[in-house]
Structure formats: structure tokens, C-alpha cells
Amino acid sequence: MPIVKTVSRAVSQLLQSSGCGCGISIVPVRCIGVSPRQVASDASFHSVSFSESDHPRVLITGGLGQLGVGLAKLLRKRFGKNNVILSDIRKPADNVFYSGPFIYADILDYKNLREIVVNNRITWLFHYSALLSAVGEANVPLARAVNITGLHNVLDIAAEHNLRLFVPSTIGAFGPTSPRDPTPDLCIQRPRTIYGVSKVHAELMGEYYHYRYGLDFRCLRYPGIISADSQPGGGTTDYAVQIFHDAIKTGKFQCNLKPDTRLPMMYIDDCLKATLEVMEAPAEALSMRTYNISAMSFTPEELAQEVQKHVPELLVTYNVDEVRQAIADSWPMNFDDRNARRDWGWKHDYDLPELVTTMFSFLGSDSRIAQAN
Template sequence: MAHCTRPSVNTHYIGRRHYHSNGDPPRILITGSLGQLGTGLARLLREKYGIENVIMSDIVKPTKDIVKSGPYVFGDILDFKCLQEIVVTYRIDWLVHFSALLSAIGEQNVPLAIRVNIEGLHNVMELSKQYNLRVFVPSTIGAFGPDSPRNPTPNITIQRPRTIYGVSKVHGELLGEYYHHKFGLDFRCLRFPGVISSDTQPGGGTTDYAVQIFHDAIEGKDFECYLKPTTRLPMMYIDDCLRSLWEMLVAPEESLRRRTYNVTAMSFSPEEIVSAVRKHFPNLSVSYKPDSRQYIADTWPEVFDDSEARQDWGWRHQYNLEAMCQIMFDNLHRQHQLEATVAR
């Protein structure tokens, strides 16, 4: 049986509360698991709870590496009976719901975003209530809008987002709180900033420029940014993001004053990350050509106030901008060397 490890940065966890009373680890389903966060979270949770106890699901055909890494099943969040069969067959205890259309993509297809982000969420919430699951649903800086204070943006404030992605996330936050108070559902949610990772390609989100720049730099390409150089947004490196998710999942119930918390690690603008990247690639050519994503970014927080998460359940980030740049380039260099070796 896999044993969980107590993180050195957090003293709020006591013993093995997140294990069953008989000592068995939880069985966890991850929807939308082939997105930016899913594969990394599956790897993290499998290290802690065992490979067979973490089931990845999506509607995308998996690679051989995904199939070899552990259980993977087809899971359509718009099909309640499909999800129900997975929960029953695999005896699921926790459900991490990643399936969603992101900000820029959602604006291009609003009806589909409503189906995936709202109707799919309803299936997950009702299923979690029916089978008494602990459910985690990520939220976002996009859950705030132009009427929200932007620097800093506190945990509780006016939201009123201007994208269907943000609207669906506010809906999810409120629905989760309602299910918690009405039915006792163990709903947990974190508002993530832009997440930076070397594991996946940029996927069309408003903060994805901060991933694209690393790929362009290491491939010797010119970097064209779709945001203005001074557009400041909250960000975090993926390892911090996934660790915050796990820490929220296992935080003792009595430490959670809220069901939804802001978490972040840093805030920077395109010109600041360009400066940091040029310490590694001094000749990087950069141009700025703002597009529709600029209008989205202008309504989002510049600095996230995550003091409540730090106070209530001990959240601490580990990576700042400089450390993130170093590890991103280290990882991408290794990937390129491996690809070159395979090509030969």
C-alpha cells in the first residue's frame, strides 16, 4: 500500500485522515485528465496512493505512455450514466473535475462551453452527492471581472466576470457551496492563476503566452506576445499548483473556513518574463501584437491575495519567477535532447 508523505512546508495535516478507517487509500477519479493539469496530478496522486487507486478519464484517445502509466477509461461528463458506471465500478471516493473549455476557446464556442462547463458540472455534483464523494473543482482568476479589485484581489469580493469561462466558474463555486450547506457535500475548490508547465503545449488560454515564450526561446524562434508588455497577471509553476490541490484535498475539514480559496505564487507582466528569459537567451527577439485576449486580461486580477489559504491550511509556494525559468529551461532542454536522440 502506498503511504502519503507529510509535506515539510505544512504542519496542518494530522496523521492519515484522508485514508479510510480500515487503512485503505482513497480511490480517485480525474475527469479531463489529458489536459494541462491532469497527467501531472495523476502522477502525483499515484506516487502517494498507488497506481491502481487513481483512474484517469477523458474523451480523447490516450497515448501508449498514458495507458502504460495506470488505469485510463473513457469518461464523457455530459453522460451521467457513463460517469455513474465509472464511480460504481472503480469504487471512487474522490472526484477531481478538470473537464472544461478554457477562456479564449470558450469565447469562440459559447454553446459548447455552457454544455461542458455547466451541464457537465451538474452531472459531477449530483453524482458526488449521490455517492458521498469528496469533489474538487478548480476555479480561476477568470472568475473575477472588471468590477473586482485587481491589486490585490481578495478571496471574497465582487466577481461578475465577462467571459463564459468565468461565468461558469463562478456558477461552480456557488453551486458547490450550496451543495455543501444543503446536502453536506465535501466540495473543495481553488482559484488558480495562470499555470506554467513544460509538460504540455500552450492550449489557447489567456495566460499561455507565459508558456509559449519558453518554447520559442529554446527553439530559436521569435516570440510574438498577444498581450501588452505591462499586462500583469498572477501565475504559478505547475508543481506548486498540483501540490496546492493535493494539500486542499487532504486538509482537515475543521481547518476550512471556506470551500473556495485563492492560491498563487507570483505576479508578472510580459516584459518582466521577457527580461527573466533573456538571462538565459539574451538574443530572444520579442514583439507585441495584442489580440482579443487582451480584453480578457484587462478584466482579471493583477495580484492575487491568497492570505486566507496560507492562514487556514498552511499554503506556501516554492517557485518564484527566477526559479521557474530555470526549471522550465532545464526540463525543455532534456525534452529536446530526448527527441533528438529518438530521431536519430
């Protein structure tokens, strides 16, 4: 498709007719409201046709993973149940299906995704579909398709329909040549996983669409996320969730990372709170479009010691997975999130002790190994 030609024709038409005062040589591209897959002639089709004071109409892609169901719950509380549509390519459990609107959406199917956005008058899109770091290394072609081609579809639809778009990035967007302790927002990013490469691509493409087409793109780099009622989807930080389940079920935990591997981590409530906060932040408050967020940082050994305060009999052994260890060794140890704290008031609630106490109270302390035996 001759995208470049189409866009430049549309741009020059707009420059001639819009009267926005843009010069030709230095184009303030925020004035240019065309999307890359849309010619200027039908751009007016997609202007927002409802009151700005209405609640956003939200679509979450890849919503049946570790984070999406919790996000839907939080957003439904805030914006109303029927204003938040959860979507995925998997079949939802009964409790999820009956808790609010659910729809099948494959992000690789551009037309279907566009139809969903149009028919449901979507205004905010949270793009959660992805293959995480470890599963991505196990299936690079699929990770490339979902994480990169899927992102392109989402970006084009978001630009075309004036959506506010949230795409999460990750500590995995950094690599061995990045400063690791701490890792600032702006530094060298040369990740060595397809997951990391796709996330740097997402950050850059989102920011490019923001400056080029005026897309309201917002992005947070999440640490490893720890949750009680949802399972992680195949990442390097999964051990920090599994330890709680194993402590309760068997009293034994085999860790696939070395005991001194330090990584940034966060409790899910903090992660979802930050996500909603950055989406609600006034545009003027955002000096950047991609922010690190941080809460705590620990090693498997430190986590095990904290868990053992609740389950003293827990036996921890180490059987290192070389792929995951190599990934973890290239990731940040501590995240510098000063910009998020300054710009839109980010503040975490959970440090390691609160995280561990909360996980056990969620998972049911009376089902612990001590009682089970």
C-alpha cells in the same frame, strides 16, 4: 424532473425518521444526506462500504489537458498507481496510457459517469474537464455545456455517492468590477467570459451543495499555470508557456498580450501541491470552501527579461489579440491568498527566477537556439 418536490419529500422523511435533532424552521442541512437526483428510499445503497483508512479511489475528469497527467502522477505516487484513474474524451498518448489506469469518460454522459464511479468505488473526484477562457469565447454553447451542464452531472454524482470533490476555479472568475490589485477571496465577481461565469457558478453550486447536502466540496482558484511537459488548452495566460518553447526552437516570440499586462501565474508543481494539500486538509481547518492561491505575478515584459537571462538572443515582438487582451484586462493583477496560507498552510515554492530556471532545465538547455543555429 420534479427535483424540488422529490428533494423536499425526502427531506421531510428524513427529518421525521433520522432523529438528528434538526428543527423544521432552521434546518441544519449538514444532517441531510440526500442528493438532489436521489430519493430517500435508495440513499442507503450508496453508503461508503470500505474502511476510511484505505487510500482514496480517485477519478480525474478531463485528465489529458495541461494539468491532469501531472496530477495523476502526483496522486499515484501518494495513493498507488491503481487507485488513480485518469479519464477524458480524447485518446491518450502511449506513455500516458501505459502509466496507469485510463478510461473514457464524457462528463456530459451522466449514466456513464455514474457507472464509472460505482464500478470503481471512487471516493475522490478531481473535476478538470473544461473549456478555458479563449476557446470558451470561440464556442459559447459548447463551453456552457461542458462547464455548466457537465458540472451539474459531477455535483449530483458526487453528492449521491459521498465523494470528496475538487473543482478548480480560476483568476478568470473575477471581472472588471472586482478589486484587481490585490483580489481577495470574497469580493464582487462579475466576469465577462463564459469561462468566468461558469466558474463562479461552479464555486457557488459547490458551496451550496456543501451546505445543503453535506457534499465535501473543495475548490482553489488557480492563477495561470506554467508547465514544461504539457501544453495549455486555449487560455489567456498561454503566452507564458509558449515563450519558453519559442525561445528554444526559433529564438523569436510573438506575444499576444501587451507588454505591461500583469497577471498572477504559478508553476505547475505548486498548483498540484496545493491541490493535494487542500484535499488532504482536515475539514475543521477549512474556514471556506473556495480559496485563492498565489505564487507570483508578472507582465510579458518582465517574463521576457527573465527568459533572456537564459536565451539572450531571444527577440520578442507584440501582436495583440483583442479578445485575449480584453479578458486579461478584466482579470486580477495580484491575488490575495492569505486565507489559504492561514487555514491549511499553503506556501508556494517557485518565484519567477526559479520558474524560468526550472522550465529551461526541463525543456533541455542544450537544445537552445544558440546551439541550434
